[in-house]
Amino acid sequence: RSFPERSESHLIFVGLQKIKEDVPSKNKKSQFVSISKNYRSVIRACMEELQQNAGKRHMTHIVSILLAIELIWNLCEVLFIDAAPAGSLLLHLLDWVRLHKSDVDARAREVLQSDSPAHHQSYWDVVISLVLQGRVDEARQVLSKQASLRAESSSVFKRMDVLLHTMPIFNPTGTQTLTEFDVKWRHWHEECDRCLQDNTFASNRHLETICKILVGDEDTILEQKELLSTWYHFLVTRLLFTHPTIKPPDLHYYAQSSMSMFLGLRASPEPLDIILLSAFEFDLHQVIKDCSIALNNWWFVAHLTDLLDHCKLLQSHNLHFGSNLREFLVLEYASGLFTHHSLWQLAVDYFDHCPEFGRVYLELQIERVPLDTERKAIKVLRICEDRQMSEQVRSICKIMAKRALRNNRLGSALSWSIRAKDAAFATLISERFLQDYCNKGSFTDLDLLDNLGPAMLLSDRLTFLGKYREFHRLYGENRFSEAAKLLLSLMTAKIAPRSLWMTLLTDALPLLEQKEVKTQTTHALQSHFTLDEDIESTKTELLRLALARNLAMAIVKEGTIET
Amino acid sequence: MFVAKSIAADHKDLIHDVSYDFHGRRMATCSSDQSVKVWDKGDDGEWHCTASWKTHSGSVWRVTWAHPEFGQVLASCSFDRTAAVWEEIVGESNDKQRGQSHWIKRTTLVDSRTSVTDVKFAPKHMGLMLTTCSADGVVRIYEAPDVMNLSQWSLQHEISCKLSCSCISWNPSSSRAHPPMIAVGSDDSNVTYSGKVQIYEYNENTRKYAKAETLMTVTDPVHDIAFAPNLGRSFHVLAIATKDVRIFKLIPMRRESANSSGPTKFEVQVMAQFDSHNSQVWRVSWNITSTLLASSGDDGCVRLWKANYMDNWKCTGILRGDGSPVNGSGHAAALSAVGVPAAAQMVVGAASAGRKKAQLMPG
Numbered sequence: 001r002s003f004p005e006r007s008e009s010h011l012i013f014v015g016l017q018k019i020k021e022d023v024p025s026k027n028k029k030s031q032f033v034s035i036s037k038n039y040r041s042v043i044r045a046c047m048e049e050l051q052q053n054a055g056k057r058h059m060t061h062i063v064s065i066l067l068a069i070e071l072i073w074n075l076c077e078v079l080f081i082d083a084a085p086a087g088s089l090l091l092h093l094l095d096w097v098r099l100h101k102s103d104v105d106a107r108a109r110e111v112l113q114s115d116s117p118a119h120h121q122s123y124w125d126v127v128i129s130l131v132l133q134g135r136v137d138e139a140r141q142v143l144s145k146q147a148s149l150r151a152e153s154s155s156v157f158k159r160m161d162v163l164l165h166t167m168p169i170f171n172p173t174g175t176q177t178l179t180e181f182d183v184k185w186r187h188w189h190e191e192c193d194r195c196l197q198d199n200t201f202a203s204n205r206h207l208e209t210i211c212k213i214l215v216g217d218e219d220t221i222l223e224q225k226e227l228l229s230t231w232y233h234f235l236v237t238r239l240l241f242t243h244p245t246i247k248p249p250d251l252h253y254y255a256q257s258s259m260s261m262f263l264g265l266r267a268s269p270e271p272l273d274i275i276l277l278s279a280f281e282f283d284l285h286q287v288i289k290d291c292s293i294a295l296n297n298w299w300f301v302a303h304l305t306d307l308l309d310h311c312k313l314l315q316s317h318n319l320h321f322g323s324n325l326r327e328f329l330v331l332e333y334a335s336g337l338f339t340h341h342s343l344w345q346l347a348v349d350y351f352d353h354c355p356e357f358g359r360v361y362l363e364l365q366i367e368r369v370p371l372d373t374e375r376k377a378i379k380v381l382r383i384c385e386d387r388q389m390s391e392q393v394r395s396i397c398k399i400m401a402k403r404a405l406r407n408n409r410l411g412s413a414l415s416w417s418i419r420a421k422d423a424a425f426a427t428l429i430s431e432r433f434l435q436d437y438c439n440k441g442s443f444t445d446l447d448l449l450d451n452l453g454p455a456m457l458l459s460d461r462l463t464f465l466g467k468y469r470e471f472h473r474l475y476g477e478n479r480f481s482e483a484a485k486l487l488l489s490l491m492t493a494k495i496a497p498r499s500l501w502m503t504l505l506t507d508a509l510p511l512l513e514q515k516e517v518k519t520q521t522t523h524a525l526q527s528h529f530t531l532d533e534d535i536e537s538t539k540t541e542l543l544r545l546a547l548a549r550n551l552a553m554a555i556v557k558e559g560t561i562e563t
Numbered sequence: 564m565f566v567a568k569s570i571a572a573d574h575k576d577l578i579h580d581v582s583y584d585f586h587g588r589r590m591a592t593c594s595s596d597q598s599v600k601v602w603d604k605g606d607d608g609e610w611h612c613t614a615s616w617k618t619h620s621g622s623v624w625r626v627t628w629a630h631p632e633f634g635q636v637l638a639s640c641s642f643d644r645t646a647a648v649w650e651e652i653v654g655e656s657n658d659k660q661r662g663q664s665h666w667i668k669r670t671t672l673v674d675s676r677t678s679v680t681d682v683k684f685a686p687k688h689m690g691l692m693l694t695t696c697s698a699d700g701v702v703r704i705y706e707a708p709d710v711m712n713l714s715q716w717s718l719q720h721e722i723s724c725k726l727s728c729s730c731i732s733w734n735p736s737s738s739r740a741h742p743p744m745i746a747v748g749s750d751d752s753n754v755t756y757s758g759k760v761q762i763y764e765y766n767e768n769t770r771k772y773a774k775a776e777t778l779m780t781v782t783d784p785v786h787d788i789a790f791a792p793n794l795g796r797s798f799h800v801l802a803i804a805t806k807d808v809r810i811f812k813l814i815p816m817r818r819e820s821a822n823s824s825g826p827t828k829f830e831v832q833v834m835a836q837f838d839s840h841n842s843q844v845w846r847v848s849w850n851i852t853s854t855l856l857a858s859s860g861d862d863g864c865v866r867l868w869k870a871n872y873m874d875n876w877k878c879t880g881i882l883r884g885d886g887s888p889v890n891g892s893g894h895a896a897a898l899s900a901v902g903v904p905a906a907a908q909m910v911v912g913a914a915s916a917g918r919k920k921a922q923l924m925p926g
Contacts, residue, residue, distance in 0.1 A: 332854070357795075360794050364792060365852065399631045406634060408653070428711060
């Protein structure tokens with residue numbers, strides 16, 4: 001399964017962390033609402049993708065979890081993030097219900113597109129469903145199909161049409177205050193009640209039912225259980241027709257009673273119901289806790305809690321609790337990401353935004369990322385280097401160096417040792433290079449050796465290796481006096497390893513025969529070799545002879561030129 | 564969510580230990596058939612046995628990996644009173660094609676006069692150090708002074724624990740605030756020395772290990788012990804497999820004076836105790852971030868334990884091994900070993916079935 005929602009939500013998360021503290025809270029609120037909507041669209045996109053692949057049993061299970069998650073998130077957005085005041089609150093709740101009960105639209109379409117809508121078996125179900133959702137204009141539209149048929153009863157339908165048409169809906173952006181709206185609504189409510197008392201709709205039981213709903217008769221609304229299908233739909237409908245100016249703190253009274261009334265005595269609430277109830281009770285802690293347990297989905301609780309924390313909603317509890325809970329959940333989510341072969345890179349950003357334990361979690365987990373390829377190792381290294389995780393850098397480079405050495409890739413091993421700043425290992429590998437040279441007569445990895453630069457100074461042996469290669473290069477380019485001077489400086493600096501002195505002598509000999517090599521240099525080289533005591537004595541003798549001969553030649557030549 | 568997968572290990576006798584390498588891509592198993600097997604996880608996600616060889620002349624009790632900074636190195640310990648260090652050598656190209664690799668013995672440690680019951684490498688910041696414990700109650704700490712030469716090990720410390728030892732665990736913390744610390748568990752039935760877990764700490768001045776603490780409340784035989792990864796906390800967390808699962812918190816107490824010598828004193832608290840296995844618990848193993856503890860027991864189950872943000876520990880999952888009922892005694896546990904390098908995967912060696920091994924991965 002690909003995880004597009006992981007990378008999308010990762011982007012949203014990172015964007016959220018960047019919202020500055022000093023932005024005025026009013027602007028921030030709209031930003032937070034927007035972010036909340038972005039997260040929800042990620043959930044919906046995921047659901048749509050899964051539903052397209054529907055048919056597999058465990059997919060439907062996942063889809064139902066996602067539905068629950070979106071439902072809860074949406075409610076949290078309405079109640080906590082948008083935090084709508086009385087008036088708007090009910091409108092938002094209506095939107096929430098409408099969004100999660102979308103079968104009404106399908107049925108309405110089916111009815112309206114049929115040959116004779118008024119005679120369709122679902123006709124009245126559709127009308128009532130629309131009324132229950134407060135979609136009065138659409139209800140009127142469907143009702144008009146009926147009215148045109150029965151001329152004699154058209155006055156009754158006209159009456160209902162008027163009731164529906166005049167139902168006051170609060171306009172948050174308008175000039176009307178909540179109090180003014182309330183007055184208007186009560187007038188309308190009384191009007192509906194009068195119709196019932198006058199038996200206006202006695203001739204049509206459906207219209208009578210609708211009128212009772214408009215009046216807010218709880219028993220009648222409850223009778224529409226099948227059309228409502230959930231207790232929270234019942235709650236919102238109930239509020240719409242009895243208490244449209246409901247204030248947030250008063251919600252929980254109605255929520256609890258709605259749930260009890262709807263479920264009745266036999267049915268017991270499911271985990272989802274409990275979570276929604278906790279939300280209506282504005283008990284955020286309970287919502288998060290129950291979601292963590294019931295939904296087994298760290299993605300959801302981590303991102304939602306993080307957003308709520310940014311809205312400063314978790315701080316109403318004691319100070320440590322809030323940030324610890326958010327960080328705990330984000331760490332948990334990110335740790336899960338880390339086990340994935342490609343998503344682990346997303347996890348890094350999450351850890352970066354966990355001030356208390358993020359760094360140590362990242363340190364512990366990143367060094368366990370399998371270093372399958374050099375490319376992957378470099379990716380991991382960059383992350384560590386960017387964060388000054390020097391011990392992890394050293395360790396990863398060491399592991400790569402060791403692995404390269406085992407596979408006899410000396411150049412790679414050396415590069416990694418240099419990157420690890422591991423002088424001891426660099427020394428060891430330099431010695432292997434030199435051994436190889438002694439055995440084969442040539443160097444490998446010339447590119448690397450020629451371009452060591454200041455890294456050469458990491459260890460004496462490495463410096464020698466670099467310089468010795470340079471010596472060979474100069475020699476190859478026939479720059480003999482420079483080569484000789486370099487060789488001399490190597491001997492003077494005493495960084496030539498003992499094991500190589502014979503080799504160096506052998507290298508020096510042909511040099512001494514070169515014309516450009518000055519007498520002075522030759523003298524100095526000779527004195528170095530003669531002062532040495534460790535070389536086998538016969539060899540020493542031979543060399544002394546050879547050197548003496550060369551020196552003699554040089555003197556003769558110089559002498560010849562002078563005279 | 565976990566998905567169980569079974570791998571036929573083809574050991575000819577009980578499997579006593581299973582160990583992941585540092586990156587979770589290699590695995591080693593050891594058995595009463597005296598051999599060790601190494602398994603590699605291929606690109607296909609399947610485990611392939613890439614080496615199998617006789618390591619000892621007795622049951623092999625434990626096998627453990629060195630940190631990859633030291634190369635591909637394993638250590639094993641056995642009833643034959645020895646511990647051994649093995650290194651993988653890069654083989655011929657046709658070996659590679661066949662997917663086989665060779666391991667050669669670098670050294671045998673023969674100091675113990677009794678069965679060597681556990682072998683562990685010390686944390687890498689201490690260098691290349693190997694620790695063994697034996698049935699005669701001696702813990703030995705060896706060091707390889709030249710990490711490139713695995714044949715040379717010198718015995719640096721011998722700690723006499725007075726009780727038959729069954730398991731050891733190093734505190735992985737590399738913080739300078741914590742001196743090196745090792746926990747030793749005992750399965751001795753001796754009642755005189757009733758505390759079956761001892762903590763030893765290294766003293767910079769005396770250059771020796773001294774006993775810092777004995778967990779007196781652990782009176783039953785201890786089968787496994789594991790320090791949790793440290794996370795920069797000032798206190799230490801230690802899990803113990805005994806007749807139940809126990810998690811201890813060790814809080815170092817402030818020294819009275821700056822010059823006071825002697826090991827650190829600890830306040831010991833029980834963080835959690837679980838008897839859900841309702842039988843002997845054989846192994847405990849932490850994940851990388853110490854947020855998850857796995858335990859295996861004679862009830863044939865692996866249980867996962869997790870703390871919430873309020874530090875309350877709860878069981879977060881139960882996994883059955885091969886599902887066969889447990890019978891027999893001693894080490895014939897249905898699930899004898901657990902290795903949890905990450906929350907991602909966990910490996911369990913099924914000893915009673917003898918041959919099979921179940922691998923459990925997140926679904």
